[in-house]
Amino acid sequence: MGTGFLADCPARLAVEVLADKWAAVTLFALNESPRRHGELAAAIGGVSRKVLTHTLRRLEEYGLVERRSPTAGHAEYALTELGRTLVEPIETLNDWSATYGPAVSDFHDRA
Known part of the structure; x- marks a missing residue:
């Protein structure tokens, strides 16, 4: 792992970005x-418009999503090139959840 401090772990940024309940699913x-x-x-389903707006703004602040206005009065959201770099890690997390989610749920239910 190296000699650096865990507080300096680069993965903390990824966790911070994806910690929002709706961030990963919005990006995906x-x-x-x-x-x-x-x-x-x-x-997405299940997300309120207010929460989605907050999530989109947060992802914009990270440079992962951009708001476009292709036609007057109609905005749309798109991944930036930087945002596209998170698709593969999100797919990996999805695969992990499909494989190990039941075991995690079983353990949680027993606790």
Whole structure:
């Protein structure tokens, strides 16, 4: 692991970005194509428009998502090139969850 302090671990940034409950799913939903706010909310499901707006703004602040206005009055959101770099790690987390999620849930239920 090296001689650096764990407080300086670069993975902390990734965890900070993805710690928001809706961040990973929002990024993943934008992987297919840019979407308008309502389309994105429908694709994700279960997220309020207010929370989605907050999530999108936060992802914009990290440079992962951009807000575009292709036509007057209609904004859409798209992944930036930097945002696209998180798609593969999110897919890996998804695969891990599909494989090990039941074991984690079983353990949690027994605790």
